[in-house]
Amino acid sequence: MRELLQNFEERNLEVVREALSQYKDSEIADEIVRLDLIEQAVLFRLLAKDGAMSVFEKLAPADQANLLNALRADEVNDIIEELDPDDRARLFDEVPAGVAVRLLEGVSAKEKFATTTLLGYAPQSAGRIMTPQFVSIRENLTAAQAMKKVRNAGISAETIYILYVVDTTRRLLGTLSLKDLVLATPNKKIESIATKTNLIVAHTDEDQEDVARRLADNDLLAIPVVDREDRLVGIITHDDAFAILEQEETEDVSKIGGANPIDRPYMAAGVLRIFRSRIGWLLILFVAATMTGSVMKLFEESLEAVIALTFFIPLLIGTGGNAGSQTATTIVRAMAIKEVKTRDVLRVVWKEMRVGFLLGIAMATFAIFRAVTWGTGYEIALVVSLALLSVVILATFVGSVLPIAINKIGWDPAVVSAPFMTTLVDALGLLIYLSLATVILGL
Amino acid sequence: MRELLQNFEERNLEVVREALSQYKDSEIADEIVRLDLIEQAVLFRLLAKDGAMSVFEKLAPADQANLLNALRADEVNDIIEELDPDDRARLFDEVPAGVAVRLLEGVSAKEKFATTTLLGYAPQSAGRIMTPQFVSIRENLTAAQAMKKVRNAGISAETIYILYVVDTTRRLLGTLSLKDLVLATPNKKIESIATKTNLIVAHTDEDQEDVARRLADNDLLAIPVVDREDRLVGIITHDDAFAILEQEETEDVSKIGGANPIDRPYMAAGVLRIFRSRIGWLLILFVAATMTGSVMKLFEESLEAVIALTFFIPLLIGTGGNAGSQTATTIVRAMAIKEVKTRDVLRVVWKEMRVGFLLGIAMATFAIFRAVTWGTGYEIALVVSLALLSVVILATFVGSVLPIAINKIGWDPAVVSAPFMTTLVDALGLLIYLSLATVILGL
Numbered sequence: 001m002r003e004l005l006q007n008f009e010e011r012n013l014e015v016v017r018e019a020l021s022q023y024k025d026s027e028i029a030d031e032i033v034r035l036d037l038i039e040q041a042v043l044f045r046l047l048a049k050d051g052a053m054s055v056f057e058k059l060a061p062a063d064q065a066n067l068l069n070a071l072r073a074d075e076v077n078d079i080i081e082e083l084d085p086d087d088r089a090r091l092f093d094e095v096p097a098g099v100a101v102r103l104l105e106g107v108s109a110k111e112k113f114a115t116t117t118l119l120g121y122a123p124q125s126a127g128r129i130m131t132p133q134f135v136s137i138r139e140n141l142t143a144a145q146a147m148k149k150v151r152n153a154g155i156s157a158e159t160i161y162i163l164y165v166v167d168t169t170r171r172l173l174g175t176l177s178l179k180d181l182v183l184a185t186p187n188k189k190i191e192s193i194a195t196k197t198n199l200i201v202a203h204t205d206e207d208q209e210d211v212a213r214r215l216a217d218n219d220l221l222a223i224p225v226v227d228r229e230d231r232l233v234g235i236i237t238h239d240d241a242f243a244i245l246e247q248e249e250t251e252d253v254s255k256i257g258g259a260n261p262i263d264r265p266y267m268a269a270g271v272l273r274i275f276r277s278r279i280g281w282l283l284i285l286f287v288a289a290t291m292t293g294s295v296m297k298l299f300e301e302s303l304e305a306v307i308a309l310t311f312f313i314p315l316l317i318g319t320g321g322n323a324g325s326q327t328a329t330t331i332v333r334a335m336a337i338k339e340v341k342t343r344d345v346l347r348v349v350w351k352e353m354r355v356g357f358l359l360g361i362a363m364a365t366f367a368i369f370r371a372v373t374w375g376t377g378y379e380i381a382l383v384v385s386l387a388l389l390s391v392v393i394l395a396t397f398v399g400s401v402l403p404i405a406i407n408k409i410g411w412d413p414a415v416v417s418a419p420f421m422t423t424l425v426d427a428l429g430l431l432i433y434l435s436l437a438t439v440i441l442g443l
Numbered sequence: 444m445r446e447l448l449q450n451f452e453e454r455n456l457e458v459v460r461e462a463l464s465q466y467k468d469s470e471i472a473d474e475i476v477r478l479d480l481i482e483q484a485v486l487f488r489l490l491a492k493d494g495a496m497s498v499f500e501k502l503a504p505a506d507q508a509n510l511l512n513a514l515r516a517d518e519v520n521d522i523i524e525e526l527d528p529d530d531r532a533r534l535f536d537e538v539p540a541g542v543a544v545r546l547l548e549g550v551s552a553k554e555k556f557a558t559t560t561l562l563g564y565a566p567q568s569a570g571r572i573m574t575p576q577f578v579s580i581r582e583n584l585t586a587a588q589a590m591k592k593v594r595n596a597g598i599s600a601e602t603i604y605i606l607y608v609v610d611t612t613r614r615l616l617g618t619l620s621l622k623d624l625v626l627a628t629p630n631k632k633i634e635s636i637a638t639k640t641n642l643i644v645a646h647t648d649e650d651q652e653d654v655a656r657r658l659a660d661n662d663l664l665a666i667p668v669v670d671r672e673d674r675l676v677g678i679i680t681h682d683d684a685f686a687i688l689e690q691e692e693t694e695d696v697s698k699i700g701g702a703n704p705i706d707r708p709y710m711a712a713g714v715l716r717i718f719r720s721r722i723g724w725l726l727i728l729f730v731a732a733t734m735t736g737s738v739m740k741l742f743e744e745s746l747e748a749v750i751a752l753t754f755f756i757p758l759l760i761g762t763g764g765n766a767g768s769q770t771a772t773t774i775v776r777a778m779a780i781k782e783v784k785t786r787d788v789l790r791v792v793w794k795e796m797r798v799g800f801l802l803g804i805a806m807a808t809f810a811i812f813r814a815v816t817w818g819t820g821y822e823i824a825l826v827v828s829l830a831l832l833s834v835v836i837l838a839t840f841v842g843s844v845l846p847i848a849i850n851k852i853g854w855d856p857a858v859v860s861a862p863f864m865t866t867l868v869d870a871l872g873l874l875i876y877l878s879l880a881t882v883i884l885g886l
Contacts, residue, residue: 024641026660030781151626160622161604178621179603183594198467216689217469219682221664238681239662246659249692250776256699257772258765266777267787271794275801278769282802283809285765290813292757303750310746310753314735314869317757322701322728326721329700333693334709338473344710351714358718359725366726426757
């Protein structure tokens with residue numbers, strides 16, 4: 001993209017526009033955040049009006065807020081007015097309250113109302129991310145009448161492929177796919193073709209991830225959102241659900257890696273922002289890991305007597321950490337996609353203990369073989385392999401119980417997995433290893 | 444679900460059916476795999492015909508193959524005939540070749556042809572997972588004529604919301620959303636309302652994950668799949684893309700945790716299958732980790748002279764591992780969602796080195812403070828904090844370069860991250876720490 005701007009400076013405007021039209025909007029959105037702010041504004045102004053909005057909508061909210069800073073007030077007003085209410089609400093979450101109020105001033109009364117309604121719901125709730133732009137119909141219409149309604153209301157709706165059947169108080173009675181409507185004979189009544197049982201809905205105060213997952217699990221194009229009186233107040237479409245799940249999965253991966261999520265694309269995040277996302281956990285884990293030092297200090301005499309014992313320490317705690325990570329990441333992921341629920345805890349632990357026993361036996365056998373061929377004494381080989389067996393079983397136990405327990409008390413299981421659990425397994429593993437050594441070697 | 448089957452045994456058939464109808468198909472699919480095979484067959488037969496197919500389609504292919512084993516030949520035939528060609532191809536991937544041939548015998552000629560065509564493409568390719576059930580139209584039709592075509596072809600199509608404009612040789616010329624068709628005046632020509640530039644397409648031999656990601660990034664309902672002559676041969680719909688991305692993300696999380704993916708839901712996987720998915724990496728990492736023992740052996744004399752040096756080893760390599768995991772998981776995820784590309788390697792490394800420097804300084808400062816308040820000697824405090832600084836910078840370097848390099852040579856970057864990288868950082872970190880100690884303490 002930088003080369004394009006080079007051309008711009010040389011006043012080859014047409015060349016730039018022509019070149020830009022070869023890119024897809026999502027590609028331009030990917031690239032624009034890698035430029036500095038002035039370049040972003042220049043590039044953005046070169047886009048055709050429609051394309052510019054489409055690119056803008058594809059940026060992360062933090063990057064949108066950034067770009068607005070580089071644009072003129074009238075350009076900003078146009079963009080804010082054009083945005084869908086849900087996109088606007090997401091953007092306003094990213095800017096200081098004072099700025100949000102100022103931005104909202106330029107917007108028409110109807111759009112302003114739609115946005116402030118969404119902003120009234122809690123962040124990360126279904127209400128906050130839904131769009132009020134859906135097509136609702138009454139059940140006493142005929143198929144032909146409903147089709148006419150779709151044609152009139154369709155342009156501004158987020159989707160016309162699912163229609164929502166409501167009563168006079170806006171209570172949701174059923175859904176009707178445009179497919180069924182198109183395939184129906186024109187004089188059929190809506191009430192006879194709409195789906196009215198086993199409706200899959202979301203509630204305004206539900207967590208956005210749960211709702212997105214429900215939409216995905218049921219292969220829906222959109223999920224209706226109802227308030228506490230069961231009135232239909234909005235819908236969430238498949239592409240927004242997709243974006244939410246992708247973001248939640250990125251956050252989970254960050255947490256599994258032992259860092260807080262950074263709330264914008266990696267390439268656009270600054271060094272200090274990344275630093276802040278990591279230093280907290282690194283320090284917490286460092287402090288927790290000082291336990292391992294204390295455990296070793298307890299066994300100072302044993303270690304001094306047989307220095308060879310220390311050679312196996314990184315190996316042992318490494319294997320414990322690896323076995324624990326394998327379990328914890330599997331369980332965390334299975335819980336994220338709702339395959340494992342809290343009530344499964346006993347079955348999971350029983351399964352993991354058996355897996356851990358098999359893994360432990362395999363590792364211990366291997367370790368004995370290795371130690372003997374290396375010429376380590378039999379006694380140390382025995383200590384190491386017994387310790388390996390115990391550490392691996394311990395690791396699968398902690399790795400399966402910890403995420404489920406943490407989830408039960410309402411925290412996010414992703415944060416405990418790999419590094420946090422490793423620290424726990426490290427300290428307990430050392431305790432087991434050095435105790436075994438002291439007893440078996442008679443130290 | 445087990446309680447339901449209890450009722451079944453007591454012949455309260457209506458009670459069971461009524462109770463089952465309260466569950467959504469996706470919930471039944473979740474629960475059925477937790478039962479044993481006989482129970483699965485009993486429960487499956489209790490479902491209404493439509494519901495049974497919908498539940499069957501929601502099972503993982505391995506679980507589908509499993510369930511078929513428990514059903515009668517005529518039931519199996521009915522299911523295979525009813526399945527969409529793409530779902531059938533996915534199922535056939537899971538059964539032995541001989542079984543697949545036998546299953547295919549019961550299927551009508553048309554369905555057989557559709558399925559063998561898909562099976563002709565490589566596993567995990569777009570061609571293998573696409574469905575040939577789309578609606579194609581010619582561009583010389585009017586909107587009204589196209590609408591008629593949709594009504595005729597619509598029932599058996601996977602989606603009617605995107606129509607594909609093709610020429611006489613089936614080359615893809617453009618796409619038309621049903622929304623634009625419905626909103627167009629009836630006598631408008633298709634060529635004037637279809638989208639014909641910047642078409643987003645997939646090729647039959649592309650990797651399924653890349654295609655699914657492209658669909659998601661562009662907010663599409665379906666993506667057309669063309670062969671080498673640009674002829675339209677199938678489409679992939681948003682729900683299939685969703686399932687692919689979810690599966691790929693589960694696999695990535697497994698790999699980040701240092702295990703091979705298990706190819707079915709966790710609760711349905713047996714102990715031996717889970718064991719096999721983990722033992723390989725655990726052994727490889729164990730062998731790699733024996734390096735750490737060798738490094739320590741090199742410094743045996745230093746360790747014997749100052750046993751307190753060993754107390755800091757788990758702490759140091761733990762911090763190195765944590766810092767490296769933070770970086771590696773971030774980069775692996777950013778590469779998975781195409782935010783970071785191979786050509787970004789220098790920018791990523793430069794960014795990570797600066798982050799690593801800041802993290803290292805923070806950790807070293809903290810460690811000095813901690814060591815001094817603990818009463819460790821100043822010299823050891825100096826050694827530990829210098830080692831921490833180096834290890835953290837090293838870890839961010841390895842954590843950022845390794846995934847990108849591994850990806851460049853065509854392997855999967857997810858497998859190298861956390862545990863593999865930890866092992867490398869452990870050995871190098873020990874080398875740095877013990878070298879520093881030997882020099883500074885004059886051992």
